[in-house]
Structure formats: C-alpha cells, structure tokens
Amino acid sequence: MMEIFSDSAHRQLSQMFYTVLFFHVSEYLLAIACHGKSKVTIESLLISKDYILAMTFTVTEYLIELYFFPMLKEHRSISNLGLFMVIFGETIRKLAILTAKEAFTHIIQRYHEEHHKLITYGVYGIVRHPGYTGFWIWSVGTQIMLCNPVSTVAFAVITWCFFYSRIPYEEFFLKQFFGLEYDAYMQRVPSGIPFVK
Numbered sequence: 106m107m108e109i110f111s112d113s114a115h116r117q118l119s120q121m122f123y124t125v126l127f128f129h130v131s132e133y134l135l136a137i138a139c140h141g142k143s144k145v146t147i148e149s150l151l152i153s154k155d156y157i158l159a160m161t162f163t164v165t166e167y168l169i170e171l172y173f174f175p176m177l178k179e180h181r182s183i184s185n186l187g188l189f190m191v192i193f194g195e196t197i198r199k200l201a202i203l204t205a206k207e208a209f210t211h212i213i214q215r216y217h218e219e220h221h222k223l224i225t226y227g228v229y230g231i232v233r234h235p236g237y238t239g240f241w242i243w244s245v246g247t248q249i250m251l252c253n254p255v256s257t258v259a260f261a262v263i264t265w266c267f268f269y270s271r272i273p274y275e276e277f278f279l280k281q282f283f284g285l286e287y288d289a290y291m292q293r294v295p296s297g298i299p300f301v302k
C-alpha cells in the first residue's frame with residue numbers, strides 16, 4: 106500500500122506513526138513506573154476524543170496536500186527541523202516525568218498528599234512546567250515534520266490555549282500546597298510556555 110506514496114511521504118508517515126506510538130506507550134509505562142500499576146488507568150495513554158479528532162485532521166490535511174501540492178512535502182530540511190523538535194520536546198517531557206516521579210500525575214492534584222514535595226531542581230530549575238513545554242514543542246514538531254502548514258498553526262495555538270488556562274489552575278493548588286515556597290519559585294523561574302507568566 107505504501108508504494109502509492111513517494112519516498113518523502115513514506116518517511117514522514119512512518120516517522121509520525123513511530124513518534125505517536127512511542128509518546129503514548131512511554132507515557133503509560135512511565136506512569137506505571139512512577140505510581141504503580143494499580144493506580145494507573147488507560148487514561149494515562151493520554152488519548153482523548155479531542156486528540157483523536159486533531160490527529161484525524163492532521164492526517165486528512167497531509168493526504169489532501171500530498172495529492173494536490175506534492176512538492177509541499179518535499180522540504181526535507183523543514184521536515185528534519187520538525188523531527189528535531191519532536192525528539193527535543195519528548196526528551197524535555199520525559200526528563201520532567203523522571204525528575205518529578207510520583208509528583209507528576211496526569212490528573213491535577215487538588216488535595217495535598219504528604220509525599221507530595223515541591224520539585225525545583227533539574228529541568229524544574231529551568232522552567233516551572235517542563236512537561237508542558239516538552240509537549241508543546243513535541244506537538245508542533247509533529248506537524249512541521251509532516252510539512253502541514255494549517256495543522257502547525259492550529260496545534261501551536263490550540264495547545265498554547267490549553268496550557269494558558271491549565272497552568273493558573275494547576276498553580277492555584279500548588280500555591281495552596283506550598284505557600285511562600287511556591288511564590289518564590291514563581292518569581293525565580295519562568296513558566297516555560299511563551300507569554301504565560
């Protein structure tokens with residue numbers, strides 16, 4: 106079936122498939138490693154309805170452009186830049202999970218548990234939300250890798266909007282848990298998402 110695609114298309118679609126597969130499987134396995142199997146649900150695969158919709162849109166855009174504007178998919182250096190962003194973003198996110206360990210829950214904690222300590226070292230010493238920074242770079246990178254102009258802009262804006270509202274919500278509880286220690290951390294370290302204080 107892949108013979109109907111050019112070499113570039115074959116490479117880009119394969120890269121996208123393995124990128125997405127690696128991201129979700131590794132999120133799930135790391136969640137088990139950090140929290141134990143009994144506490145992890147299938148939701149830790151991070152595949153929601155909206156996400157499936159976004160990926161369907163992405164593939165649809167890719168195939169339409171491949172058919173009508175095949176030269177758009179032949180920009181190897183742009184595609185490689187996207188691949189670099191995917192690897193870079195994935196690395197930052199996984200470093201965040203490995204640094205925060207038990208504190209890195211996929212669902213935002215609203216009640217302080219005794220074991221929950223404030224992490225301010227490692228990647229958390231560079232930005233306050235390295236998991237989100239990494240995901241943002243990863244998601245935009247997937248679209249640059251596919252040379253998908255519409256989805257590149259859409260992913261950048263939609264993911265940014267998501268974190269723009271999620272970060273204050275998450276930090277509302279972190280301030281309750283850690284008080285002045287969190288205020289000082291906020292003063293010292295940027296959020297890691299552009300234009301989010």
Ligand SMILES: C[S@@+](CC[C@H](N)C(=O)[O-])C[C@H]1O[C@@H](n2cnc3c(N)ncnc32)[C@H](O)[C@@H]1O
Nearest residue numbers: 201208209210211213214223224234235236237
């Ligand atoms: C999905 S994780 C994301 C963590 C962080 N926002 C990031 O992007 O790396 C969400 C959980 O991490 C916890 N969390 C966020 N920042 C933290 C920090 N600096 N230290 C400890 N826990 C943190 C929150 O309480 C929340 O339940």
